[in-house]
Amino acid sequence: MGHYACDLGSTRYRFADLREVLAFASPPRSGDYLAGLGAPDAQARMAARYALADLPLATFLEDLVVPYEDDEVTRLICDTHDAAAFAPVASLTVGEFRDWLLADATSAAQLRALAPGITPEMAAAVSKLMRNQDLITVARKCRVTSAFRSTIGLEGRLAVRLQPNHPTDDPSGIAASIIDGLLMGCGDAVIGINPASDSVERAAALLHLIEDLRERLAIPTQSCVLTHVTNSLELIETGAPLDLCFQSIAGTEAANRSFGIDLAVLREAYDATLSLGRGSVGQNVMYFETGQGSALSADAHHGVDQQTIEARAQAVARPFHPLLVNTVVGFIGPEYLYDGKQIIRAGLEDHFCGKLMGLPMGCDVCYTNHAAADQDDMDTLLTLLGVAGVSFVMGVPGSDDIMLNYQSTSFHDALYARSALGLRPAPEFEAWLQQVGLADAQGRMKALSERRALPLIEAVLHD
């Protein structure tokens, strides 16, 4: 395919191929250097950005970063590309596209109509020319809603996944964390458990646990046990009360294979879950998680930088009309995102790219203890994402996930973000919070002493 070069001053920079332009143009991150793909110096990075800015957007429909013949994700991207939706920006370069996205005249409705015409490579490319504030400005213009028993992604709302994990899947331990989260107004995105065990029976027991609680307390939310998609298929067959089907996904066929999945099994699981018809206000039944670095860690990145591959993972989610897509941004470790600065940047990129492609993006704002990051970095990213209109974040008791051994956002963090940014829970869930006396008429959580919390706690204790 074409040749890529840029003159900066008296130096001519030549790039081996489009993949190299994309990789060099990326803000620095450890994963790209681990893969041997990062820009050699800061000026080479800028040369790549200049080269990228001048590329026609349509380049990405011709010069494929992962070959069509080798990869079903590439085939999905190409075969489902909506040329009519793409038409309004088809003649633009990447740099012009950035200006168009930022323009005041470009509306939420235009962005919604554009989404099926945007490939992940286009989204990733333009993001590399954008500063953090640009990623926020455009993402907050994108409005993506999805629904099951609650509605996710409405303007002025921030939903929370209640994540009550326990190292041995102990039902009463999990229930205790669920109650704590509900009392702080969390759980409107989903009550979602990462199981410690891979057992289908144990997963069924956890689904019944949430189902009982949800029905007894009449909570308008959905449940999920984040187990492998093939386990969810078994759960459906055995009649377990499965609301959402979960799967971790990646941006290449080979990386997905390392997760034990392909597009066919996702399709099968989507159809099976949809057939249950358990949603009340909507039928978005899939919950996907992604995270920069997963393709490299599976040695399946095809020489493509990790942020572009991440956008391709989001494209895998697109045909299945998910309720939730979550970028688990700092989980995989410092060899992919070294410090708070890299984690913050990656979280904003992933949220932007997903929203631009029409996905209900949330973010697991998180870090591990061997990354150079701390709670202050997480506060910063949470605040930025709140401003950017993130659809949902995680709620973990006291930030400390005692099963997965990492720190995510807490119930308190969710209270902070809603309070500081004037955001409210999903409307159905907010009405429930008011009805049971946990929130006031304006949707604000009442002080603990004023809450009618005892019935909730007693419901658990008497089990």
Place this chain on the structure above:
Amino acid sequence: MTERGELAGDPFGRLRALTEARIGLGHAGPGLPTAASLKLQLDHARACDAVHTALDVPALQIALGRKVHVVHSAAADRATYLQRPDLGRRLAPEVSLPRLGGDLAIVIADGLSATAIMAHAAAVVAALPAFLPGWTILDPVIALQGRVALGDAIGEQLGARSVLVLIGERPGLSAADSLGAYLTWAPRIGRRDHERNCVSNIRVKGGLAPERAAANIAWLLGEARRIEATGVVLKDRFGDGAPTLSGPADTPRALDAPHGGA
């Protein structure tokens, strides 16, 4: 009535007993009260220090009761180690170890927690021989900035039939001193993680005690010698089917962060 009374006094008292999770922390406005906020930062500080504290080699040699070889991986410092797992799996170019043969080589690698090594490694090493009668066990080798696969290179140079890597696991907030033990039969460069067995979460409080871990490791080594292999082909039945904390080293968990510097 007493139950209701307890609830009225502290609605979370009973709930807290059900989980180690940080529930019922109280509030200062939307945020954490000072005590809970400081506790979270303290636990994180402990974990960070475990990751970044250098292994105290002289102290470890004293704990082992002998002076042993100290080798370095190709990762020159901690920052490189954290960003380049590939370098932590290779020996520094100048390293050359004598070909001693023997049944078992032991590598003590700092991994992601020197705290764990200082706390438990010598105890595991001391307990092992009693469980492995008749085995030729080589003196341990201390490996700095090491990951699990570094044991393959060391075991290969030493010419040992098997290698045990004791390595500091990635610290969690609740425990910064958790030790992992990785076993590889016929170590050589290029072995994959599914060719190893792992005994994890070795620590005194809330984990597998070093003595018990040594027994478990020895059981696995006995089986490994019998079938001349480790990894997915070797199922850990130590403890008669009671739940154990060990498993094949590559137990897949999608998007999981790497354990123990593997």
